[in-house]
Amino acid sequence: MPRLRPLAAVTASLAGAAALAVALTGCVPNKADATAEAIAVSLTDSKCTVSTNTAKAGPITFQVTNNGTDVNEFELLATDKLRIVGEKENIGPGTTVNYVVQLAEGKYFSACRKGMVGQPNNVAAFTVTAGSGKTVSQSESKQVAQAVANYTGYVKDQAGALLTATKTFAAAYSAGDADAARAQYASTRAFYERIEPTAEQFGDLDPALDLREADLEQGQDWTGWHRIEKDLWAPAGYTPVDGATRTQLADKLVADTQKLYDLVHAKDFALTIDQISNGAIGLMEEVAGSKITGEEEAFSHTDLQDFQANLEGAQVAYGVVRDIAAGKGSNGKDVVSKLDAEFAAIAKTLAQYKAGDGFVSYTELSTDQVKALSDQVNALSEPLSHLTSIIVK
Numbered sequence: 001m002p003r004l005r006p007l008a009a010v011t012a013s014l015a016g017a018a019a020l021a022v023a024l025t026g027c028v029p030n031k032a033d034a035t036a037e038a039i040a041v042s043l044t045d046s047k048c049t050v051s052t053n054t055a056k057a058g059p060i061t062f063q064v065t066n067n068g069t070d071v072n073e074f075e076l077l078a079t080d081k082l083r084i085v086g087e088k089e090n091i092g093p094g095t096t097v098n099y100v101v102q103l104a105e106g107k108y109f110s111a112c113r114k115g116m117v118g119q120p121n122n123v124a125a126f127t128v129t130a131g132s133g134k135t136v137s138q139s140e141s142k143q144v145a146q147a148v149a150n151y152t153g154y155v156k157d158q159a160g161a162l163l164t165a166t167k168t169f170a171a172a173y174s175a176g177d178a179d180a181a182r183a184q185y186a187s188t189r190a191f192y193e194r195i196e197p198t199a200e201q202f203g204d205l206d207p208a209l210d211l212r213e214a215d216l217e218q219g220q221d222w223t224g225w226h227r228i229e230k231d232l233w234a235p236a237g238y239t240p241v242d243g244a245t246r247t248q249l250a251d252k253l254v255a256d257t258q259k260l261y262d263l264v265h266a267k268d269f270a271l272t273i274d275q276i277s278n279g280a281i282g283l284m285e286e287v288a289g290s291k292i293t294g295e296e297e298a299f300s301h302t303d304l305q306d307f308q309a310n311l312e313g314a315q316v317a318y319g320v321v322r323d324i325a326a327g328k329g330s331n332g333k334d335v336v337s338k339l340d341a342e343f344a345a346i347a348k349t350l351a352q353y354k355a356g357d358g359f360v361s362y363t364e365l366s367t368d369q370v371k372a373l374s375d376q377v378n379a380l381s382e383p384l385s386h387l388t389s390i391i392v393k
Helices: 012-025 138-174 178-194 205-210 225-232 243-264 273-291 303-326 329-351 367-384 387-391
Strands: 039-043 048-050 054-056 058-066 072-077 084-091 096-103 106-112 121-129
Touching (some): 048 106, 084 096, 138 243, 138 273, 205 225, 273 367, 273 387, 303 329
Parallel strands (some): 039 058
């Protein structure tokens, strides 16, 4: 799941720009229109408090305020307390955001996660009762069903491509062919970055695949892409692992990727329309939280390729709900118009840094170039933050 990283991982040449980007991250809220029905949530460094433990089924707005000193996230968990049915990440200190999620009648749990690492804390029961009686037209129901089907198909396709590419990458890494593994690293990870919000729904699977060194807890086993990244782009003073360890890391990466593939291809795998739109929002928050600062790929500096993949994933998620939003009156049309323009603008800027099949190293960007990208991320994120509240109202 997206996490803000310590700036120690950012190269000195980008330190000023990284600090700017972190400051701007607080400008990426999920700004649902506040209503009298919004449920207040207070986060501190030691606990999170939800003003009520029940709500009616349908679109629910949580007004989340971080009164602590560290970045935090608010989560809604399924009955197993593992699967995440909704989450709002990157809530900076002193920030209030409105988070919209559509929940069916049933039992859930609310929780928070200070620093966005480790296990969720202050897990508390949250009950969703029979709905408020909101009706949806037959034509809109068909639109929603088609959007969900289209995006579900996209997730399954990306998971399949990820599994195939990961097996090839892992074989090269395990065999000690570092050049081949380095060449495949960013392009293979792109499949994962496009659908990361879906992977985050499955308990500890995302940390197993995508945990960064800065987020390791004491005694925690470090596996996944970034563990291998460090070995392939060994920093000064680091001793590369032996062949047996390479094989172990490669096999674990493939096994966890297979789990993701199996989960999204399972008969009971299902997505909701708000998960799709919130996924688009989350992907751009991921860009603001770690790609802009250069902290995502601390050793390979392939952050721009991750940036591109996050943007592509957000575009697909937006694309499948676009017509639904456009049909929601003048507000919907206005948001769609802004999003169309901002997606095009940021894609054009990012294309300037293409190099062959990939992108230039993130360390080659100047402070001004990083600031320009950060400004565009925030320009896109502002209208995007309204998307969920528009399509579920």
